[in-house]
Amino acid sequence: MAGRPVNPPSDGWSLTVPPRLWDALSSHLFLDGEEHGAVVLAGQAEGARGPRLLARELLIAREGEDYVAGEIGHRALSPAFVRDAIVRAREERLAYLAVHCHPGRGQVRFSRVDLASHERGYPALRQISGQTVGGLVFTPDAAAGDLWLSGGDRVRLGEVVIPSGNLLRLRPSPASPAIADPLWDRQARLLGDRGQEALSRMRVAVVGLGGVGSILVEELSRLGVGELVLVDDEAVDATNLPRLIAAERADVGQPKTRVAARNAARANPHVRLITVPRRVEQREALRELTLSDWIFLAADSHAARHWVNAVVQEYLIPATQVGVKIPVTQGGEIGQIHTATRLITPGIGCFWCNRLIDRTELAVEMLPAEEREHARYVAGVPAPSVLPLNTLAVGEALTHFLLATAMLHQDDRDLGSVIHRPRSRERHLQDARQENSCRWCTAAGSLGRGDHGEVAMRVASA
Incomplete structure (x- = not known):
């Protein structure tokens, strides 16, 4: 409460x-x-x-x-x-x-x-x-x-x-009063000095540093989060520039982790940065995720969903998936746009329970790079993406994170995800569904396994 x-x-x-x-x-x-x-x-x-x-x-x-x-x-x-x-x-x-x-x-x-x-x-x-x-x-x-x-x-x-x-x-007794830093005065008027201090001691991971991820990094840095883990294996493409915060034409071909880290340091010179230019399922990335306080998932692959979900459940680390869906038919007709801000809470229904991971796509995405496209019947086509819709989803996600950290939500039990449908100006809350026999988010499965779970075994593998 x-x-x-x-x-x-x-x-x-x-x-x-x-x-x-x-x-x-x-x-x-x-x-x-x-x-x-x-x-x-x-x-x-x-x-x-x-x-x-x-x-x-x-x-x-x-x-x-x-x-x-x-x-x-x-x-x-x-x-x-x-x-x-x-x-x-x-x-x-x-x-x-x-x-x-x-x-x-x-x-x-x-x-x-x-x-x-x-x-x-x-x-x-x-x-x-x-x-x-x-x-x-x-x-x-x-x-x-x-x-x-x-x-x-x-x-x-x-x-x-x-x-x-x-x-x-x-704790056995409340924390001592925090020492206010004038830099954060306007934020601390909402969060309180302890709330701002809590942000400064948080270690937050961002998986995926494209249009959504770059906005997350910008805002997390400016909020005063103490440490950021930046995970992405891709380089900047020219088509990314309209949506990557503070990206320049000279950045084309540069690792997205490098551009995101530069932007974070520009926004907040005191932020501590860990860059992981790897796919999320690789051991270096998974290791850093297991050491985080919160994870933002801004990569829309089934492999990323699966492994972030595994870390959430086995290590009891909360996460937020942030995404935008713009359906377009072959004839160019725009369908119902929606943005999703999904809370992934330990033990409260996971991606597998909610049918958000496709087993076939996951199997394909876990193949080596040279085999990935050969395994698909249809080559991947870039999805539409625009900055304002990305910003809408990020704003919802970071507002929840900020209020949760500062203990400002009115209801501890409100763990619903938020779906925006901008074309009809609708906003819906969705509660997670949980299967009793889930192998990930129940005590009968991997919940809280930590160093004896599947993620730990993958991290320890050569």
């Missing part, structure tokens, strides 16, 4: 929780003001600012059966519940995180009884599972964690991240 304090991304260990898992957990914990318990099983991955735990599965502890009166503390998970959960963590190679709640809202910490119970039980649980174990304590607006790492260390959890309608970050 909007109105929570904005917490910029922190360094150190974090836990990311998909929105639906968070809804189920918070509904259980904060049902009636009493203490309740659960276990979260989580994958693991490296992040831009430190190691990340990725919540994959929630095991609710039933009152009076799994969550019972403690021998020392007030309440505790039953031995049978703990045994079953830790065995599952070992078998699935997942972190075991015992969860309970405390009263209050804005800050939280473990009691002495909590910490003593960790010291009695977690060394043995870590030995049984061979994985990280730990405890989490929540209020509706705060979270603290005590992690016992598989390598033997014990560390605090820096934050819990929920990539929902707002990019919610829960």
Whole structure:
């Protein structure tokens, strides 16, 4: 819910929780003001600012059966519940995180009884599972964690991240007040100083640097995003010039990553830039995507959709697809134009669930370059593209990103995509569809697999 304090991304260990898992957990914990318990099983991955735990599965502890009166503390998970959960963590190679709640809202910490119970039980649980174990304590607006790492260390959890309608970050206590930079004064009047600081600590990837991607890079730089990852394997063509922001005729033949990086640095000399002149499915590009806080997909290939979708689901990184469709018949008749701003939210229905990836096209696009066109029955024809329609789609996408980062959306659960139809001046919201057996966006599939998922295997391959 909007109105929570904005917490910029922190360094150190974090836990990311998909929105639906968070809804189920918070509904259980904060049902009636009493203490309740659960276990979260989580994958693991490296992040831009430190190691990340990725919540994959929630095991609710039933009152009076799994969550019972403690021998020392007030309440505790039953031995049978703990045994079953830790065995599952070992078998699935997942972190075991015992969860309970405390009263209050804005800050939280473990009691002495909590910490003593960790010291009695977690060394043995870590030995049984061979994985990280730990405890989490929540209020509706705060979270603290005590992690016992598989390598033997014990560390605090820096934050819990929920990539929902707002990019919610829960900490033991709110972040310290930010120091305002006069450069961002007009933006900070909307976002607040903490909201502007949150942008400055974000690592955002843009996949595809054509007409849509170049506008994204321009605006993200001027908004003050701290780090941009620019992914595109193509060079500038003369027909790109009317739509590439700040491109010049001398840029024809230059890598699009080079032109985009130059433009970003011109717009914001302080932005940190990583250029990846590769196709998105190549290991260098995928590696950089897995280390991002947000991904903008501005490449309209099925391979790009598939691999960005895989990163979103396996690494719990939110993304936005930004695209424009201008149908033209062979006779030159213009059909119903539409722009699409699709949110790709971890665990909330993916590209595969919504029939947005064609298996045949994906197979063709994954072939080596010299084989790609030979495999098609019809050679590819460039699609129409004009700057104002690209700008319309980008404006919708970046407005959502900006408000989510600054915690300004009115509804955390509003994850619908936006379709504009400019010729009829219509605007529609579309909720994502999810298949229960999806191999990507459900706990039965790859959700939260992190370093044990398909993307990680591809990145690690020679």
